[in-house]
Amino acid sequence: MSNEQAIGFMDSGVGGLTVVKQALKQLPRERVIFIGDQARLPYGPRPSAQVRDFSWQMATFLMSQDIKMLVIACNTATAAALPDLRAKLDIPVIGVxxxxxxxxxxxxxxxxxxxxxxxxxxxxxxxxxxxxxxxxxxxxxxxxxxxxxxxxxxxxxxxxxxxxxxxxxxxxxxxxxxxxxxxxxxxxxxxxxxxxxxxxxxxxxxxxGAETVNGVSFMLDYLDIATTSSKKPQADRYYTTGSADQFATIAQDWLKQPAFKATQIELGGDLV
CATH class of the missing domain: 3.40.50.1860 (Rossmann fold)
Structure with missing residues (x-):
């Protein structure tokens, strides 16, 4: 694991950006890769086994992006999937x-x-x-x-x-x-x-979410995996399974990033 790897954040939609916003503020040198599963939200009414499956799909996608830590920036997914993801992944996994x-x-x-x-x-x-x-x-x-x-x-x-x-x-x-x-x-x-x-x-x-970033900061120091670059080695990346434009509209406003861009991806399985 290299210190320059990104931190992965996952959520059912745009809500996880409230966690990312804190990360950008508290950990400005750390690179962020975010996935929001807007196509299948809300997660709240779904059975927990299904939320676990969806969470695993998001985590697998983020792992393919070579992350050093995973933040489940979603309370429903934390409640349903945190122990499962911790057992399956060999990187630190933090819930909210x-x-x-x-x-x-x-x-x-x-x-x-x-x-x-x-x-x-x-x-x-x-x-x-x-x-x-x-x-x-x-x-x-x-x-x-x-x-x-x-x-x-x-x-x-x-x-x-x-x-x-x-x-x-x-x-x-x-x-x-x-x-x-x-x-x-x-x-x-x-x-x-x-x-x-x-x-x-x-x-x-x-x-x-804001409290979680304090924990992320502590873990980076404790495990000695905080980035050592004076600035971000690469740009942050944001993905959604829903409409990239709709996602970007809220993100631009919330993160105060007028040039914000999101990329639409498919995670498969059960859009009902």
Whole structure:
């Protein structure tokens, strides 16, 4: 393994760019190769065995690009596939759930923590288990928000519709007493201002993706595989199984890269 190899990031769609954005900021010399499986999203409602298969296809593609570390920049895929990918791959594999859970425990004063995520992530109990394993005295209030991902993927995350959908999705947290809320899907930080507005200024929002990059940075140093070049050895690369134009529209805005380009690829199998 060479230090100049890229870090691979994978997600069900554009949400993983919220993790990449943090990586570009915190690790500007590291090269990024990203794949978003937009053709088959959302992952949230799918059975976990299917999410595992799709995750394996994405990981295999990234491995063919000669990466030195894999970041599962998707909570649903982390919940379904992290142990499987760690067992099969001989490079470090980092998920987003553990870092998000740790940060939530650290931030919470009253041990009442909310989690919003896809149906798959909530169904898996991954956040609840991770939080309670570290803080058995915590109360975890979980809520699936299935309408949030389509809002982001259709580029409507700043629209009046988004405002209404977010308000409805967070209804169950009224009077819950939480002081911390985990954004347990990497799409959700794009809705952050709306979520903060509804949930109130006294609740700390935890961006699992941003926390994950702290872990990536630590692992690069710990394993001594951080790039040694003074600048990126090659350009970052972005792939999607969906529309490259649609992907680029959101990415240009979110990453503040007007010249952003994405390449469409096929991963095969089950677009239903």
């Amino acid at each position: 759930i553990s870092p998000g859970s740790r940060a939530a425990i650290k931030a919470s004063k009253n041990h009442r923590i909310g989690v919003i995520a896809t149906e798959g992530t909530i169904r898996s109990g991954a956040y609840r288990n991770a939080i309670l394993a570290k803080d058995p005295s915590a109360t975890v209030v979980s809520q699936a928000c299935p309408k949030f991902v389509p809002l982001v993927e259709s580029n409507e995350y700043r629209s009046p519709v988004a405002k209404r959908v977010v308000a409805e999705g967070l209804q169950s947290f009224k009077n819950s007493g939480i002081d911390t809320l985990v954004l347990g899907c990497t799409h959700y930080p794009l809705l952050r201002p709306l979520i903060q507005n509804v949930i109130g200024p006294d609740v700390t929002l935890i961006d699992s």
